[in-house]
Amino acid sequence: MKVGFIGLGNVGGKLAGSLIRNKIDVQVHDLNADFVSAKVAQGAKDGKSPAQMMQSCDAVITCLPTPDASAAVLEQMLPHVAPGKIWMEMSTTDAGEVKRLAELVAAQGGAAVDCPVSGGCHRADTGNISIYAGCDRATFERVLPILTCMGRRILHVGEVGNSSILKVMTNYLATANLLTLCEALTVMKAAGMDLGMTYEAIAMSSGNSFVHETESQLILSGSRDVNFTMDLVQKDIGLFQKLADTFDVPLEISPLMIEMMSDGQRRYGARAQSDRMIERLEEATGLSLLAPGFPRELVDDEPEEPGYEVVPNR
Structure with a gap:
C-alpha cells in the first residue's frame, strides 16, 4: 500500500519514521517544511498537500494536535476520497467528531479508521507503542500490516469512535x-x-x-x-x-x-x-525534587519487534 502521513510532530514524526524504517512507500506532509525535509532525507516522499496525497495514496494517516486541525485537513482530502481509499485518524480526538468525519468519508465510498496510540513518544520512536483501532473488521484487516509497522500491540475495538x-x-x-x-x-x-x-x-x-x-x-x-x-x-x-x-x-x-x-x-x-x-x-x-542518576531523556530499551493483534478475553 502507498501510505500518506500528515502531521510530523512529537508523536507523528516518530510514527512516520517507523513506516519509513519498515520500507513502506510513504508520502509525508506538515506545515513545518523542515519536518518534511527530514523525513524525505530518511526515504519518504514529499506529499505536497493533503489533496494530492489522498489522490495518490491508498491510505492517508493524520496525526494532528486538535480536532479542528483534523477536520480542516480532511476537508481538503474529501473531494478525492473514493472507493478503496482509507483515512486513518491517529490524533487524540473527540469520539463524536471522528464519527462525523468518518461518515463523510463513507459517503464518498471510502473507509475510516480511528487509531490513536498510547505509550509515550519514546515507544513511538521504536515501533513499540500500543494502538487502538476502531473500524469494521474488513478495514482492520487491510490496515493491520501498516499498524504493525508502527506499534507492538494492536487492539481492534469495534466501531469508529471507540478508540477515541x-x-x-x-x-x-x-x-x-x-x-x-x-x-x-x-x-x-x-x-x-x-x-x-x-x-x-x-x-x-x-x-x-x-x-x-x-x-x-x-x-x-x-x-x-x-x-x-x-x-x-x-x-x-x-x-x-x-x-x-x-x-x-x-x-x-x-x-x-x-x-x-x-x-x-x-x-x-x-x-x-x-x-x-x-x-x-x-x-x-521550598523543597527540590531532584536526585542523581536519572536520565534527562527517555529511551525505549526494548528491542523492536513485529507488531501483533491483541485479542481480548470475552
Whole structure:
C-alpha cells in the first residue's frame, strides 16, 4: 500500500519514521517544511498537500494536535476520497467528531479508521507503542500490516469512535497518576526519604505504574520534558470530562485535575511540559525534587519487534 502521513510532530514524526524504517512507500506532509525535509532525507516522499496525497495514496494517516486541525485537513482530502481509499485518524480526538468525519468519508465510498496510540513518544520512536483501532473488521484487516509497522500491540475495538473514547480514558488515568506521583514524591522528600530509594520503593510495589517508570525519572533528573505539553493534557482530560457529562456520570477527581492543570498553565505557560506540575509543589514547600542518576531523556530499551493483534478475553 502507498501510505500518506500528515502531521510530523512529537508523536507523528516518530510514527512516520517507523513506516519509513519498515520500507513502506510513504508520502509525508506538515506545515513545518523542515519536518518534511527530514523525513524525505530518511526515504519518504514529499506529499505536497493533503489533496494530492489522498489522490495518490491508498491510505492517508493524520496525526494532528486538535480536532479542528483534523477536520480542516480532511476537508481538503474529501473531494478525492473514493472507493478503496482509507483515512486513518491517529490524533487524540473527540469520539463524536471522528464519527462525523468518518461518515463523510463513507459517503464518498471510502473507509475510516480511528487509531490513536498510547505509550509515550519514546515507544513511538521504536515501533513499540500500543494502538487502538476502531473500524469494521474488513478495514482492520487491510490496515493491520501498516499498524504493525508502527506499534507492538494492536487492539481492534469495534466501531469508529471507540478508540477515541478509550484513548481519552487512558490519558485521564495517566494524568491522575502524574499528579499523585508529584504529591507522593514531595511528601517523601519532606519526610526525609532519599528520592532514589523512594523511586525504587514505588517501582517494586503495588503503587508502580507506567507513568512512574517513565515520568518520575524525568521529574527527578530535572529534565521535566516528556514531550507532552499542558495544553494537550487539558484537551484530553477535558474530552474525558465531556464524555462523563454526556452520560451523566458525576465525577469528583476530574474537575479538580482540570483546575490543577489550569493553574500549572497560568504559572508556566499553556504549552509548558506537563511534568513541570511538580514545580507547583516545589514552590509551595521550598523543597527540590531532584536526585542523581536519572536520565534527562527517555529511551525505549526494548528491542523492536513485529507488531501483533491483541485479542481480548470475552
